Amino acid sequence: MTPAIEERMGLFSELVEAVEADLVRIREGLDMHQFCAYWGAHEIFGYIDGAVCVVHGTSGCMSNRRFLLPFGGADKCHLEPQYTTAFSEHDVIFGGERKLAEAIALVQERHNPKLIAVITNCCADIIGDDVGGVVRGMEKDGQRIVWLHTGGFTGKSYRKGTEEAFNALARLMAEAPPKQVVPGTINLFPRRWVWGENQQREAAEGIRMLEKLGLKVNSILRKGIPYEEFLDLRTAEANVSQCFFWSMELFEQMSRHFGTKQIKASNPVGLTSSLAWMEATARTMGIDYDFDNDPEVAELKELRERVRARVGRGRKAVVWTQTGEKLVGLVKFARDLGLDPVAVGVDPAIVRDKMGMFRKELNDGFDVPLYLSSYVEEIKGFVDSLDDPVVICNEDYFPGRVVFRHRYNGQQTYGLEGARSMYGEFLHALDNRRSRYSFLREAV
Amino acid sequence: MRHIAIYGKGGIGKSTLSSNLTAAIAEQGLTVMQIGCDPKADSTKNLTGGRKIASVLSLAEQYGIAKLELEQVVVQGFNNVYCVEAGGPEPGIGCAGRGVISVMDCLKELDVFNELKIDVVLYDVLGDVVCGGFAVPLRNGYADQVYEVTSGEMMALYAANNIARALNRFGQRGPVRLGGLICNQRNAFMEREAVESLARSLGTQVAAFVPRDNVVQECEMQGKTVIEGAPDSAQANVYRSVARTILSNERYSVPTPLTDDEFEELLVRVKAEGLAA
Incomplete structure (x- = not known):
């Protein structure tokens, strides 16, 4: 690693704290994902x-x-x-x-x-x-x-x-006129910004995970939810989300008005995060679930071991994504696979906008090394300075490299089934480096 | 063709001065157009027999701005001067500044200045420069000469200094220049000295002192300018003199506005000098 690269290295927590203390000059309007x-x-x-x-x-x-x-x-x-x-x-x-x-x-x-x-x-x-x-x-x-x-x-x-x-x-x-809370029921706020069959799969997986815990789903926040059903979200004992930060404000308000419990786990990407999501839900709902004796969990652990063996333990992973929750989710996913992740391309404007989420994650013990640059040439230089890293990103900037470019919108990502899908896709990425000459993949 | 803008604090007498200047310039045989840039749409009232003409924006509301014809938006008044009123929304709603932009675009589209072979265009602009819309006459190639109407009263002088800030900005980017201050006298304490002192600080001149005279109100009651209603009066001659001064003025500058503190100091100093005297 060159001194120039080392100079730009730090910890994600340092960036969050600097933004929190208003020590970073943030240029407005850089975040392509945020709209208004x-x-x-x-x-x-x-x-x-x-x-x-x-x-x-x-x-x-x-x-x-x-x-x-x-x-x-x-x-x-x-x-x-x-x-x-x-x-x-x-x-x-x-x-x-x-x-x-x-x-x-x-x-x-x-x-x-x-x-x-x-x-x-x-x-x-x-x-x-x-x-x-x-x-x-x-x-x-x-x-x-x-x-x-x-x-x-x-x-x-x-x-x-x-x-x-x-x-x-x-x-x-x-x-609205008051209604009784039904114990043991939960609202699911499923993955958003997906559509078609995948949307159905992601929601179905969320329901399946909750039912595995013995919970009854009260309602699912989905496109087309009737107005009365939306109001009746308050009849559930708790709220859980696959994108917690997005739904956090409603969770807070419902907690304040109706005492609705909120499960603060998010982004169940990979087995570790999916189990953490289920464990947090079980804990909040007072359920004792034996994850160690769940055959599905055991099977996924075995699959994960195969991926870990194929990846090679401690291999560097460069995680580059523009949105906050996905960044945290993918860093955790990289660690799930035994990779040693470094986050790149993190926009301070996003950190400022989503400070509540990042602060929560830091308080929960999350952190990751960070290479601070938004320029693709510099990030390429950083990737080149590492010994055969896996790049986790959604753009084709790294020909000749192992790039895990999961098709997030079109592929199941969350939950146990999502973990299975992600592991399969990851194995595929390991065997297919990005072509130097086209956007198509070629065999090594 | 000369484009002259008249700015100043609300109620200082811009419209009265503008319409009398318009009438006086027309007396010299020049073709003059006065454009009122104020939602009240009463700038040209004394040139049209005391009746408000239909504003461009009120016509636009009725017919659509793109469909307006030159004959609809321009009305001929006393001594064949051309009158235009921008108009605007009711107080407290909409964006009057955008209205000014829209009307200026409309006039440009209709090519009114060339079509009517105008020699002098006089813009009578609402109060202070409150937003970009009211600064349009200062940019986009419209007015290149500006006169600020003030009195010796503090708030009028304050507004004059504020307008100088806008002129300083636009003067650095384009050809617009300040021709001077015109003091519409209110007989305030140390009025002449205060206005002269501010003019010096701004790097400009006092182009004229217009005395207070009841004949102005008498003529307005008849819906006339003094030039029309009392052409032989001393006040009419004052307006004629101001018109000649403006047309022959060769001293223009980009003003150097004062900070608020400097402005306060200037007023305190003038007042102290007055008390000492």
Whole structure:
């Protein structure tokens, strides 16, 4: 390792603490994965069947929704009603409040939905339309209208948008007539940003893991969940998520309003993390489960040993991914396989945005060496300085190297079945280095 | 073609001064257009018999801005001066600054200045430069000469210094220059000295002192400028003189605005000098 590389080495905890202490100059707008609060809120309200989203502002933000797979239309015809006040320059000058009132009235007339969620984009927020003032008093019997200012120019991130939307929904839950909590039941917040069969597989695996523990799934937060069912999430004894950080705000609010237990394990990627997820759930629910005598677990341990033997213990792994939870999940997965991981390409902006998650992970004992650079040339140089590492990333930057480029969106990843899938894919990656000449793989 | 912008604190008398200057310039045989850049849309009222003309934005609301014709947005007033009102939203809603941008784009699209062979365009711009929209006359190749209307009162001087900040910024990027301050006298304590002192600090001149005269209000009550309503009055001659000064002015500068502390010091000093005298 050259002095130049050593100079950029550190610990992930050091970066988190430096960001926490505001010692890092963070350039804004670098995070390609984050979109803005508008998108975060849109995603959450988009889950609920019987809710109509009204986008107050220009139409482009909403139009793009169709073309972003996670937001709908990936595997089926996109038929959810969507409305926008479609600002013109005229509306910017004179304000769009009247148009918003008309849009809400139109939605009421056409759909009379149980929930109308008004979210703004930058245009409406910049001119300062009084959205709350318009919306107040427009609710009809049996209907709720919520509104959020989600213009991204304020710096509100995607995460912030999801939090605010969950907060608004938690308030609706709290205002609904009280219901009894059913002991031994649990809500599952399954893996998101996946679709089609894989979405079904991931959710089914989450249910299977919970049922293995003897728990009854109360409800699954999924696209198309009816509004009443969403409100009835509060009847479960606990909440568990495959992406805990994403759902954390709702978990917090439900814990505060209804005493719903929250299981703080996340990202069950690989056997170690999957078992940790199940153990945390069992512990919180007061269940004594004998993992040592579970034949499925034993079988997966054996498979993992085969992968470990093939990988070679202590081999370096370079983990490069842009999003926070995946980074933590993949570092843990690398360790699950006996690899010695180093994280690269970590954007301080993500650390700042997801500080709550990283702080929790650090408090739980997580840490990893870090090579601090966002430039592919430098990361290539770092990879070249290591002795035949395994690169875990989702881009084709490393021809000639062993690259574990798991197809996250199209392949089962979470839980025991996910571990099986990941191990199989990993063995395949070990035997197939990335081609120097094309994106296709070639045999060594 | 000359593009002259008049800026100043709200209520200082910009519209009164602008419309009298417009009328006085027209008397010299020049073709003049006055553009009111204020949502109130009353800048040109005294040039059109006391009646407010339809603003570009109100017409745009009715017909769509892209469909407007030159004849709709421009109204001829006293002595054939051309009048345009930008207009804007009701107070507390929408974005009036964007309205100014939109209207300027519309005028450009209609090529009004060339079509009407305008010699002098006078922009009467709302109060302080509150956002980028109201600074449009200072950039995008519109006004290149600016006059700030003030009095000797502190808040009017403060606004003048603030506007100088915008002019300093835009002056470094483009051709816009400050032609001077115009003191619309309110007979404030040490008024002349305060305005002259600020002008010196800004690196400009006092282009004119306009005395207070009741004839201005009398003419406004009739919906007229002084040039029209009392053409033989001393006040009319003052406006004619200011118009000549502006048209013959050769002293322009990029102003050097004061910090808030420097501004306070200047006022304290002038006041102390006045008390000592």
